[in-house]
Structure formats: C-alpha cells, structure tokens
Amino acid sequence: MDKSDKPKVLIVDDEKGLRVGTKRLLELEGYKVDAAENGTEGIALGTKTEYDLAIIDLKMPDIDGIEVLKEIINVYPNTICFIATAYASYETAIESTKIGAYSYIPKPFLPDELLFQLKKGYNRRLLLVESEKWRSERETRLLEVAFEKTRLNTIINSITDGVLVVNKAGEAVLFNPSALKYLQLDVIRIEENIIDKLHPEIALLITKILEDENSNQKSYSAQVDVLTNYELFIEATSSPVPHPDGTLAGVVVVIKNITELKKIEHLKSQFVSMVSHELKAPIAAVYGYLKLFTDGTVKISDEQRQNFIMRSQLRLDSLLKMVNDLLDISRIEMKAVHREIREINLQVVLEGIIELFQLKLKDKDLTVTASYAVKCPSIKADNDEITRLFTNIVSNAIKYNKVGGEINITVKNLDSYNIVEIKDSGIGMRQEEKEKLFQEFFRAKNEYTKNISGTGLGLSIVKRIADSYAGKIEVESEYNNGTLFRVYLPC
Amino acid sequence: MQKIAIIDDDPDILDASNLVLTSKGYEVIMASNPNDGYKIVKENNPDLIILDVMMNEPDDGFFLAQKLRKENINTPILMYTSVSKSIGMDFGINEMVPVNDFVEKPISPEQLIAKVEKLLRIKVEE
The missing domain is CATH 3.30.565.10 (Histidine kinase-like ATPase, C-terminal domain)
Structure with missing residues (x-):
C-alpha cells in the first residue's frame, strides 16, 4: 500500500458535535474522514468503500453500533473498527471484540488517546493488508505451479527428442514417450533402477556423471546405433542436474533421432569413395604407362609406346567426361542456379x-x-x-x-x-x-x-x-x- | 619359369603389369573378372596371384581370396588396392583378408617387381 495515501476513516455517530469535532481533529492529523450521522448511513458508506478505520458509536437511535460493525466487517474484514461508547463496560467491550471490533473507545475521549488508538489500529490494518496480499499471491502462485507442472509434462511428452531424468541413485525420475522409443524399452517405471536396462553406451553417459561429482558442468554425448542397418541411430547427451546449492541431484539424458542424418552421411561417404575409385582408376592406368616410359626397367617398342599413348589419351578423355558429368550432377542437385x-x-x-x-x-x-x-x-x-x-x-x-x-x-x-x-x-x-x-x-x-x-x-x-x-x-x-x-x- | 596370374578388371592395368612382369621373365596369365580369375588359377596353378580388390563389386577381390583359401589354394596373393582404405576396409592381413601383401595403385614397375620378387622368394624358402 502506498504510504503517502491518507488513512481513510469513517465516523458513525448520531451526536453532531462529536462527529464534527472528531472529523476536524483527524483531518488536521492527516486522515481522510467521512462521517455518517446514523447506523443506516454508516452501513451504506462502510460497505460501499473500504475504509482503513471506522469509529462506530454503540448506541444510535436507528441501528445498534454492533449491527453496523457486523455489516461492515462482513464486507471488508480488514477494516479496523472501534466501538465508541459512553457506557463503557467490560461486557460490551468483550462482545464487540468478539464480533470483530479491534478495540473500543470510551466516550468522551481525549484527542491524544483517540489518535494513539487509531495509530495502533492503522498499523494493525497495514499488517492485515500485507498478509492478505501475501496469502493471495501465494495462492495464485500455487495455482500457477500446478498449472506449470501439467504444462511442463505436456511439453516434455510432446517433444520429439527423448528425455530421461535419473536421480543420484540411478533411478528413473522422469521420461517421455520418445525416450521409450529411442531406448527401445517397453516400459520405464518411475523409481526403478534404470541404468542396467539401458544400452551400455548410454548407461556409461549417466554413470560418468554420477560417479564424478566434481565435474558439475560437464556433458557427455555418444552416437549409438540402437538398431543396426540404419534402422535407428541416436545421439544421447547427458548433463548433470544440480540442486539449488550446486550439489548433484541427478542426470538428464536427451536423446535425438539422427537416423536420417546418418543415412545421408553414409550415402555421402559411399559416393565419395565410389567417385575416388572411379577417378583414381584412369589416373592409375595412365600413371602406369608413364612409369613404363620413364622407369627404364622395361624395354618398350615404338609400336607399344604409340599404343600406350593412345590408350592413355582415351583414359584421360573419359576422366574428363566423368568430371564434367559429376559437375552436372552437382549442378542439378543445387537446383540449377542458371535454370532458364x-x-x-x-x-x-x-x-x-x-x-x-x-x-x-x-x-x-x-x-x-x-x-x-x-x-x-x-x-x-x-x-x-x-x-x-x-x-x-x-x-x-x-x-x-x-x-x-x-x-x-x-x-x-x-x-x-x-x-x-x-x-x-x-x-x-x-x-x-x-x-x-x-x-x-x-x-x-x-x-x-x-x-x-x-x-x-x-x-x-x-x-x-x-x-x-x-x-x-x-x-x-x-x-x-x-x-x-x-x-x-x-x- | 615362374607363373603369375593377374586378375583386374582394368585392361590398361592388366597390360602394363603384364609388360613389366614378362620383361622380367615371368610367365603371365590374365583375367578381367573374378570368375575367370578363379578359372585361370585352378587351371594353371600359378606361383603368385596378383588380385585387384575392387572389380564388379567393391570387395570382389577379398571374396575371391577367401574362396581360394577355403579350397586350400595357398598361393601367395599380392593385392592391388586403390581406395579401399577410405571405404574403411580392414587392412590387417587376417582370416577375412587372406592375402600376403598389398600394393597401392598407381603402381610403379620398380615397386611391383620388388613386391613380386619378395613374395616369390618367401615361397621358395618355404
């Protein structure tokens, strides 16, 4: 609450002199004051706006002060109400506080005494408002947390990467359906020891972190062919999950399906080795002939020499053609920059x-x-x-x-x-x-x-x-x- | 006269190797595919086989070598290779690769003669 706000006070009293006098006194002291001249008006005002404080006369001709008090705190339980009475008695004091009055003020009251009481009441009011604020904030936050948790679960279950969280004891704490699929497991039970059920290479990713508490920031990853022949290839990455104080709480493993990537990689390397073989064959042939000419270990007739030169030329022709074809292939694959x-x-x-x-x-x-x-x-x-x-x-x-x-x-x-x-x-x-x-x-x-x-x-x-x-x-x-x-x- | 069988699908490699080896006084028989290669080995019982790894299929040479060994043909085999390394083929000489030595294409006559003489010498000593 903004402290510069003036405390708002409601005075309900049928005695005009006291009402006006108190109002003036309080306004001088920095309060914002409304006054009601009877119980009905008091209820109307006190239940329409929330006052910080209310001073209610006990005896009024139309409605009893206790009734007014009840009506006001029914709507605004944090309004601090004082019962003012000329007939101060122990019983009325007890009764009014039982109902919810903060205190009672015996009439006639001295200004200092009133101000002291109001100040005390106002502090109380501030506390009440503050705690109410906290309570409602906490309630919203709890709701949010509950909502966040379901939402987080939904998100984790929806992502295509596998997620598996393991605690320090090696027990499964959280997983999603993709994790089951990529780990090739039919079922994971929460809190079961999971490490032995995992592919050894993935298990190793987890134990590496569990066994070395000092390396809190390190992640490990491995590529594993879960199913051979490029049916399922995954990349698993394990990272430590820390407690708020930095100690190790567990390990989270994220599992990516990299099968398609691996297939392409394989095709590419196959293609590269085929290309190198095809390119190397004519080079080897021509090189072989040239070596025959230069080496001197073998005697070659002019006719043979002519034949080998011609054949070398043929090999080089086809090599050139092949390189052109390869360039064409790559041009087509690049979706033809110059396509008209x-x-x-x-x-x-x-x-x-x-x-x-x-x-x-x-x-x-x-x-x-x-x-x-x-x-x-x-x-x-x-x-x-x-x-x-x-x-x-x-x-x-x-x-x-x-x-x-x-x-x-x-x-x-x-x-x-x-x-x-x-x-x-x-x-x-x-x-x-x-x-x-x-x-x-x-x-x-x-x-x-x-x-x-x-x-x-x-x-x-x-x-x-x-x-x-x-x-x-x-x-x-x-x-x-x-x-x-x-x-x-x-x- | 010692007999050498060369099995390679590249006619230029066959002819160049043939020329080098005949000039050194070896008798050379040739085949350009694994099937014919198997035949000439069975029929001529050479002292040495020079075998190309990659013919119709990338590992035709290995298959032929394995087949010969299975039939207890223990003639020394010198394998011609070109890019087998990059395909990740195991270069250790073992049960799957039952050959005696490798030579990487392109081949110089000197190198070829050195390898051939070495293998034939071992054979004689045995």
Missing part, C-alpha cells in the same frame, strides 16, 4: 538430338522411327536439362544397340503427364543389372559391353533431371532383346 524455364516443344528437342547423332546412327546402321502425338506436348523446363536427359537416353539406345538395329521414339499425353518412350533393339539388361541402373558409376558388365565406354553417370543424371521436374522414369528390358525407357514429365 521456358516453353519447350518435345518434338523439337528429340528431332534435334537425332540430328546430332546422325553420324553415329549411320556408323551402326540404325533406323530411327518416331511418332508424335497430334497435339505435340510442350513443357515448361530448362531446355539444356531436358535436352541432356533425352540425349543420354538416346545415346545409350545407340551405344547398346546391335548393328542394323532400330530405335523407336513415341511421344504422347496421358492425364497430366507427357510421356516419351525410347525403345531400342539392343542388348538389353538382366534383372540384376536393371535394379542398379540408376546408381552412380554402375555399368552393366558382360560380353556385349566390354568395348563400350562410359562414365556410369549418364542415367543417374537422367534420373536426377527427371526427379527435379517431379517426373519419373520406367524401364522395361529383356536381356539380348532391347530396352524401353519411358519418361513421364508433368504437363
């Missing part, structure tokens, strides 16, 4: 590609037939990418075709897709080869393909381009009988 989307007519693209391959088609004596839908489809895409996609497929249809074979191209619409079919009468694929077709660096190896060169990246580029336009690719193939590529591109 415009309306592309598939017929124009395909005819352009066939034109480009005229020489190679002639070399192998291949016949190309093409049929385009009456309303030939056009799509919105980057011309270079779409051209690359079909160039790679047509190039394969030529490379893996037999001399004198055929290539059939069909373009049609189906629902919301444009479909391009490229069919060759070539060497086809075995089932196991078909399955690996789109893997980077995969190249079918059999008696037919021995002398066909390639980077093993062409079709993975095809797939990446199709994927990036939300399209798809189907392959039908029969070993020794030809292959059909069907490309779906959304209209």
Whole structure:
C-alpha cells in the first residue's frame, strides 16, 4: 500500500458535535474522514468503500453500533473498527471484540488517546493488508505451479527428442514417450533402477556423471546405433542436474533421432569413395604407362609406346567426361542456379538430338522411327536439362544397340503427364543389372559391353533431371532383346 | 619359369603389369573378372596371384581370396588396392583378408617387381 495515501476513516455517530469535532481533529492529523450521522448511513458508506478505520458509536437511535460493525466487517474484514461508547463496560467491550471490533473507545475521549488508538489500529490494518496480499499471491502462485507442472509434462511428452531424468541413485525420475522409443524399452517405471536396462553406451553417459561429482558442468554425448542397418541411430547427451546449492541431484539424458542424418552421411561417404575409385582408376592406368616410359626397367617398342599413348589419351578423355558429368550432377542437385524455364516443344528437342547423332546412327546402321502425338506436348523446363536427359537416353539406345538395329521414339499425353518412350533393339539388361541402373558409376558388365565406354553417370543424371521436374522414369528390358525407357514429365 | 596370374578388371592395368612382369621373365596369365580369375588359377596353378580388390563389386577381390583359401589354394596373393582404405576396409592381413601383401595403385614397375620378387622368394624358402 502506498504510504503517502491518507488513512481513510469513517465516523458513525448520531451526536453532531462529536462527529464534527472528531472529523476536524483527524483531518488536521492527516486522515481522510467521512462521517455518517446514523447506523443506516454508516452501513451504506462502510460497505460501499473500504475504509482503513471506522469509529462506530454503540448506541444510535436507528441501528445498534454492533449491527453496523457486523455489516461492515462482513464486507471488508480488514477494516479496523472501534466501538465508541459512553457506557463503557467490560461486557460490551468483550462482545464487540468478539464480533470483530479491534478495540473500543470510551466516550468522551481525549484527542491524544483517540489518535494513539487509531495509530495502533492503522498499523494493525497495514499488517492485515500485507498478509492478505501475501496469502493471495501465494495462492495464485500455487495455482500457477500446478498449472506449470501439467504444462511442463505436456511439453516434455510432446517433444520429439527423448528425455530421461535419473536421480543420484540411478533411478528413473522422469521420461517421455520418445525416450521409450529411442531406448527401445517397453516400459520405464518411475523409481526403478534404470541404468542396467539401458544400452551400455548410454548407461556409461549417466554413470560418468554420477560417479564424478566434481565435474558439475560437464556433458557427455555418444552416437549409438540402437538398431543396426540404419534402422535407428541416436545421439544421447547427458548433463548433470544440480540442486539449488550446486550439489548433484541427478542426470538428464536427451536423446535425438539422427537416423536420417546418418543415412545421408553414409550415402555421402559411399559416393565419395565410389567417385575416388572411379577417378583414381584412369589416373592409375595412365600413371602406369608413364612409369613404363620413364622407369627404364622395361624395354618398350615404338609400336607399344604409340599404343600406350593412345590408350592413355582415351583414359584421360573419359576422366574428363566423368568430371564434367559429376559437375552436372552437382549442378542439378543445387537446383540449377542458371535454370532458364521456358516453353519447350518435345518434338523439337528429340528431332534435334537425332540430328546430332546422325553420324553415329549411320556408323551402326540404325533406323530411327518416331511418332508424335497430334497435339505435340510442350513443357515448361530448362531446355539444356531436358535436352541432356533425352540425349543420354538416346545415346545409350545407340551405344547398346546391335548393328542394323532400330530405335523407336513415341511421344504422347496421358492425364497430366507427357510421356516419351525410347525403345531400342539392343542388348538389353538382366534383372540384376536393371535394379542398379540408376546408381552412380554402375555399368552393366558382360560380353556385349566390354568395348563400350562410359562414365556410369549418364542415367543417374537422367534420373536426377527427371526427379527435379517431379517426373519419373520406367524401364522395361529383356536381356539380348532391347530396352524401353519411358519418361513421364508433368504437363 | 615362374607363373603369375593377374586378375583386374582394368585392361590398361592388366597390360602394363603384364609388360613389366614378362620383361622380367615371368610367365603371365590374365583375367578381367573374378570368375575367370578363379578359372585361370585352378587351371594353371600359378606361383603368385596378383588380385585387384575392387572389380564388379567393391570387395570382389577379398571374396575371391577367401574362396581360394577355403579350397586350400595357398598361393601367395599380392593385392592391388586403390581406395579401399577410405571405404574403411580392414587392412590387417587376417582370416577375412587372406592375402600376403598389398600394393597401392598407381603402381610403379620398380615397386611391383620388388613386391613380386619378395613374395616369390618367401615361397621358395618355404
């Protein structure tokens, strides 16, 4: 309560002289005073506003002072009430204080005595108000705490990371459903000893902290494959939970599901090792030849030398091509910074590609037939990418075709897709080869393909381009009988 | 004349190795895949096998080595490797990797001859 506030006093007395006199006296002393000339008015005022203090005459013509007192403290129990009476007696004093009067003042009263009593009463009032404030604050806080607790539980149960809290004795204190899932436990009972039930590596994270009370700030973490084959990979981090005084209360373990991350990491490292192998093979071959020339331990004829130089050149050509393909792959993966989307007519693209391959088609004596839908489809895409996609497929249809074979191209619409079919009468694929077709660096190896060169990246580029336009690719193939590529591109 | 079998899917590596070894007077037989490799070893009983780790599959070479050992073919094996280390393959020579020595590509003729002579010498001493 603001201390500069003037204490508010209500005087209820039917005696005008006393009422006015007291009012003046108190106002001089810094009180704010209202006065009522009878019981009815007294009740009306005293129950309408909360007064700090009230001086109530006991005997009034209309309503008894005790009644007025009752009514006021019924509404404002913290109003400090004095009963003033000319008929001071022990009984009335007892009665009024029993009902709730703070004290009684015998009439007539001396100013000093009144002021002393009021001051005492006002201090009492301040105490009451203060304690009431505390009580109500405490009640709200308790409510808040209860609410916070349920809310916290709801939050902990909702987070996708696993949370497990263990006390100093190694007993489970708190956990959420994700923790059960990631720890592969059917049930955790509160207060059961949990450490032995945990994966040893996670248990170690907890015991490290429990056994070393001094390292209060340290956290430990570990990556654990809970289920093998990249089914469930987690990262658990344990941190000490301190008491308010800083001593160790327990350990909290947060468990993250990092399976997807690990899968990507694995794919990446596989890809890197495949790339390095593929890049290193031609380097090793060329290096081998160069060493033969320079080493001097082996005698080489001019003819051999010429042959090795030519073969080195071929290896370097294919190495260069591979590096370009890899750059293309990374460009597609980065969602093509330079992509120029415009309306592309598939017929124009395909005819352009066939034109480009005229020489190679002639070399192998291949016949190309093409049929385009009456309303030939056009799509919105980057011309270079779409051209690359079909160039790679047509190039394969030529490379893996037999001399004198055929290539059939069909373009049609189906629902919301444009479909391009490229069919060759070539060497086809075995089932196991078909399955690996789109893997980077995969190249079918059999008696037919021995002398066909390639980077093993062409079709993975095809797939990446199709994927990036939300399209798809189907392959039908029969070993020794030809292959059909069907490309779906959304209209 | 001692006989050496080279099994590698890279024709240039085969030819270069072949040239180096024949110039040193060895008889060389070659195969470019594990199946043919197995055949030439069975048929020709070479004194030394040079085997590439990674052919169709990343560990084809190891499988072939294990297969030969299982059949009690204890011919010394020199393994050609390129990036096996980065794939995390165990380089310790053990039951899973029953070879006698490794040589990392690219290979210099000198190095190849040194390794081959060493293995053949051990074989003779045995």
